[in-house]
Amino acid sequence: MTAETYEVDARETVIDVHHLTKSFGGRKVVDDVSMSVKKGRIHGFLGPNGSGKTTTIRMLCGLLTPDSGDGTCLGFDILTESDRIRRRVGYMTQKFSLYQDLSIRENLEFVARVYGLSDPRGKASAAIERLGLKGREKQLAGELSGGWKQRLALGACILPEPALLLLDEPTAGVDPKARRDFWNEIHALAADGLSVLVSTHYMDEAERCHEIAYIAYGKLLAEGTVDEVIAGTGLVTFTVSGPDVHHLQTELENRPGIDMIAPFGTSLHVAGRDAAALEQAVAPYREKPGLKWEKGEPTLEDAFIDLMRRSEDNFK
Amino acid sequence: MTPGPGSMNGNGNGGSFGRFWAMTVKEFIQMTRDRITLATMVMLPIMQLFLFGFAINTTPHNLPTAVLMRENSDVGRSILAALKNTDFFEVRSVITRAEDMDALLQSGEALFVIEIPDGFERSLRRGDSPSLLVAADATDPVAASSALGALSGIISTALENDREVAFTEPVKPAFQIVQHRRYNPAGSSTLNIVPGLLGTILTMTLLIFTALSVTREVERGTMENLLSMPIKPLEIMLGKIAPYVLIGLIQALVIIGVGILVFRVPILGDPVSLAAATSLFVVTNLSIGYTFSTIAANQLQAMQMAMMFFLPNILLSGFMFPFAGMPDWAQWIGEALPLTHYIRIVRAVMLKGASIETLAYDTLALAGLMAVAMLIAVRRFRRTLD
Structure with missing residues (x-):
């Protein structure tokens, strides 16, 4: 992941979706949401519980099919090219979803193999070193503390070198120090050209984003930089x-x-x-x-x- | 596509094979982590084999019997002695009143009551061909019929030996039937049951292993992560089935080994045919279990579906009851069950020395069932959370 391969170009859009709508059991969970995220930017996704953040993120990475609406993710159609999106997007679920009964190394090697990386063992070793988990690689993922689980999940997400990260409340239930470290890491990744869409409840985290989007009751209510959103409320x-x-x-x-x-x-x-x-x-x-x-x-x-x-x- | 040097690593960029291999390695590790399940996998077949192998015997022994003596005669005592000498019947009581007969049968104290009527000996000596009444508790038809079959033989032998009675020359029958019990001359039920058990045990354990595999990922929340990765339903399915093929074959080896060593069951046919058919059967069951897993919403549902499928397999496959005795519709259901075909193959290969070529129909049927199950599973598997 070098600056050459991921030249920051503010005009390039990595997420560009229009009028996404999704209902569950007759209830509109996401209602006519349009959104665009530019390359190399950290896009904060805010809103109360049950406002449709997770559903929107799942539609972006092909885990849910929108009832209506269309758009592209990394230039690929979210409706027809979800396989190509899967290969290039790192999705970190809200709940820890690596295998709790596998060790740290086994989890990372599994991810490396599924993405078809060469030398999965070496890639896993490098990731373990980067995460500061050397010597604990044989520990079961289920035995890790909340903060370490979250770091491991992020490590697994960026292992296949995705172009876009979708993070669903990655810092929920994590202590302030671990949160700060996490955000420093996110900023370092964005500086290398990775684009990030991150949902959160924390105001301080929202303020660390380049842009934010606010969603409530399935409707996108505001989008822009922090100053723009504040000014927009008048x-x-x-x-x-x-x-x-x-x-x-x-x-x-x-x-x-x-x-x-x-x-x-x-x-x-x-x-x-x-x-x-x-x-x-x-x-x-x-x-x-x-x-x-x-x-x-x-x-x-x-x-x-x-x-x-x-x-x-x-x-x- | 080759696994490459140090193949446990997979060989990067392995494409479809690499992803399948990733899944297989993962499932294998998870399987070994679950010690209790692993121990069950090995112990269950041995336990069941010993239980069923020793316990089930369709030729009954020591059936509780009562004799109702309406007269006190030599012939009556001869019959009584003959009954006591066989191990078919165990004469528990000798009664003289007819009322006691019903009570004994109803309470289960006796399964058979043999009535020697008043004046039996006299009629016999006159050549009147008198009747002997045998009342049997026929709630279990298998036990009753085989014992009833044996009874007339026992009594006529007893009477022939009684010289005073046998003053008339026995009439020779017009023809004789010579029985030739082939493949199982001793009529041992163990010989028939062990091959059947091989299939039954494999069905039960293998179905459950894969029936839980997809629902477990859903319940543990790992499915969301798995679905967001570039792995295809077919790769997931094969990767989840592969480690259990190994387990299934180990189980088969254990069962056949115990069958040969403990129960003296022969393998008259070609062991390669047996191995090939067993592998096919193992994969078929794993595919069916996996199909349940893609349909069920949680592990409990998957277990219940596996049990629902297991029951007809036991009852309609010819394992417990003779296949030919079932009505047509039940036979058709039986034909759609993998155990039916496997039991035919195994009994034929082990006991009759057949090879797989002569069993093409059953082999193809197994392969067909496997293909159908896999097709449904891959089509049913949802790549989204919709």
């Missing part, structure tokens, strides 16, 4: 800190002009899409003693909570 935000912000929250809730309100530790984020209306709504409380009001930039989390609220309203 939110104006106040941060209030003080001794009894919880009480304040119940008072402010449902006042016209306030679209989103959320506690952050000892402070409260109060946001609205109409700046004037927001000012008017909070005006009676601005002079209250003990409360410190600050006009701030909305965070990505503010944006997501707002997006989720709005989509909830649409589905009520």
